[in-house]
Amino acid sequence: MARARSRGRRVADRNAVEQSPFGQVPNPYDPMRVLSDDQVEALHHASLRVLRDNGMEFQLPRAVEILRKAGATVGEDGKRVHFDPAFVEEKLETVPRRFTLHGRSSHRDLEFGGNDAIWGSVGSAPNVSDRERGRVTGNFEDYKNLIRLCHALNAVHALAGYPVEPVDLPVRTRHLHAVAASVTLTDKPVFGYAIGHERMADAIEIARIARGIGHDDLLHQPSIHTVVNSNSPLIYDGGLLEGAIVMAEMNQPVVYTPFTLSGAMAPINVAGALVLQNAEALAGIVFSQCVNPGAPAVYGSFTSNVDMKSGSPAFGTPEYAKATIATGQLARRYGIPWRSSNATASNAADAQAAYESQMSIWPVVLAQANYVIHGFGWIEGGLCASYEKFIMDAEMVQMMQAFLKPLDTSEEELGLDAIAEVGPGGHFFGCDHTMARYETAFYRPMLSDWRNFENWRDAGAVETSDRATRIWKQLLADYEEPSLDPAIAEELDAFVAQRVAEGGAPER
């Protein structure tokens, strides 16, 4: 497990970007609650009623069969699966409370569960932007650069999807090049898409080869992860279920995330949307345990609301904040690791992007989400990955990690000697208490400019978004590819070449 460590803090090159060290920071505070225990039970029981009375459509005959054999009831259409409350409760018992998600290097291994958080990159954006070029369609060059940026930013723990979709790669073989590039350009944990059986299996195999482990070890070492979204309301797509089955069989973690946008695909109030979210997430998790009891499954939350004026999805809203914190309470009730997001609807990496992201990040931290997808770089409700937003998010996440370091109130930290030494009207700059602590006393920012107005103005009055441009460029200029055993690189190349020659995966 990678805990924050001190190395890497001091930088020799004065142009180099100063960052907090890589590592997870456990949350020492009590999780926040927006619901009473009775309210949590009300949502739980309402969800069970939905699963029993309405059921959920599984659009894959094999998945329906797995559920039927495990004890669920299947409707006359052969798709609608009804879950008895006792069946749900029983199946939830085998879900791991925590597990380790492995990177290609062991110091990148991450703890998934408890009071630990994994901060992942933006995933699946169809467009990419920076403040110099503007917005362009996703492509492999930007895909690789964003992965380099994920590698370079210590705040980014894992890839949580393709940071931007490389649409210039052919559909059938895209996943092979994309996942192979990801394990090459970073040694942090990677992600594969559950779009059908073949793509998922290929991604798992690439992750396994990259880590240099055998198939048996893979079964005990989560080495890649994926998200399976429901098509809310109440549908799991066939292709995603194929991927979910492969993952569960190989003991690789799947995040079951209902896309419950309140007012569109879910009821128009937070409580109603949470009932639907909870029903759908539980159905996915129960399914995973029917495939393979004990397979790591993660409770996904993505409940936000639409703008009732335009119908557009909104993120980082007050409703989003409440839904996020309530989800933490539900997931803790089940003892299941859970996932949230750092989201904004802003069309630019500007002040709205910052405050909507904060309206996501604070709830995520207060509610102790274990995994934060879209933690870095997301704007436009997920339709664009922004280089500048990556830097803003890294700064904001680093600040939260510093916030999570507990206050030390031991006798020597109370400063009584210093207060006596300095006396009325004195200054603490030079006293022993200060000299012993000044290098590490406070969080040091990467992006924030704390100079006074005159110095800032004389240096060009560069606002935050434009400072972010300089930083990501510097990080890419300084990027160094993590070393990879040549034998592993060769095996990776061979696997990709073979699968490309075979024609890749079917189009969907």
Next chain:
Amino acid sequence: MARARSRGRRVADRNAVEQSPFGQVPNPYDPMRVLSDDQVEALHHASLRVLRDNGMEFQLPRAVEILRKAGATVGEDGKRVHFDPAFVEEKLETVPRRFTLHGRSSHRDLEFGGNDAIWGSVGSAPNVSDRERGRVTGNFEDYKNLIRLCHALNAVHALAGYPVEPVDLPVRTRHLHAVAASVTLTDKPVFGYAIGHERMADAIEIARIARGIGHDDLLHQPSIHTVVNSNSPLIYDGGLLEGAIVMAEMNQPVVYTPFTLSGAMAPINVAGALVLQNAEALAGIVFSQCVNPGAPAVYGSFTSNVDMKSGSPAFGTPEYAKATIATGQLARRYGIPWRSSNATASNAADAQAAYESQMSIWPVVLAQANYVIHGFGWIEGGLCASYEKFIMDAEMVQMMQAFLKPLDTSEEELGLDAIAEVGPGGHFFGCDHTMARYETAFYRPMLSDWRNFENWRDAGAVETSDRATRIWKQLLADYEEPSLDPAIAEELDAFVAQRVAEGGAPER
């Protein structure tokens, strides 16, 4: 007491700015804790040791005499006052746990204490800026415009100081024109500066006249408020103490706020800075009770840290967040209302300003501060009031108020009928559950732009800060001065004219 009400939400003029209604929103959640109970006690007892062993310098002979008579010990220099722990604990017992702060109109009255929050404007900025003119020195025209903006913005509950210093007014009579303008341009609660006896007394008298109450009523109705900062470490200034005495004698609330900037005027770690803050705040509060037992006194917190690279003050830092939440725990231990701030060091109303303010606003809300000074418009660590930042802050505070509305999990809100009606793959837009709720379901933003990228781009790709410019201009264009009884206006004019003729207050 002004609770959020529904009027004012719908606007007839399509150019008019849509806002949440005026009113306080009580916080229904448990206050956050970053300290254990033992840690709170450790800070408390360390503070008492500072007050006993080091004492605090009161730079006003009359104040020292008040404290001596009440039972404190005075050093040989006649300034340094030492407080016995039992004396401190005894004096804290008479501090009101809550009170009402009155506006000129009764629907502007505010609850001060408990789980209620008062959000006040920026105070005391020497400069003012907007994105068209840039930054200029404070002046009376901008002073009046910012008060009009405070009046127009529903999120602003009270004036928390001069939003910008009107330095073009003569020093001796500035307070007369400034406070008279404030009670004329808004009916929300106002603020006076405790810079010597005369200024404070004049401000109280203007507030009394504006409210149309007698001197006896004033003694039972807090009608103006002020802040008394300590000169950390361990000094209370003579002029401020003069003002504090007038206020306490008239039963008007004083916020005792230590200026404990960690690493400069306070120890370099949060625990040490909190010990000093707590000692100084308690000393001020104890002093108020020695002047007049039962006078409303507020615990002020302003602990942040310096940038160790430049020595500049930093705000909205992780350390600031922890200090704020810890202060809430200390203030609740004493059962005394407390004050915090919405602060940022950013030199522009940009993304940094947004995320540093969020790093203030969230802790303030989680810790349930009762009074938030600099809630709107502050940038540059308080050296500038920004028109655009006013709008950004209003949006952020409105979002938090929406966040504080508890989730309703009653049977009809669980949405089970709607989920059954819509079924798998359906849409909630048209269902009864939606139609009954869509107008009020979600927070509606004032500044955030939720349109999709194409619509936003085609409308000029206006980023958040520049949208804020349009909004404050619209609000000022739509501003209407609140009505004032002509007899009161005449009395106000007469008082100001008389005091101007008398030469105003001494320069300090």
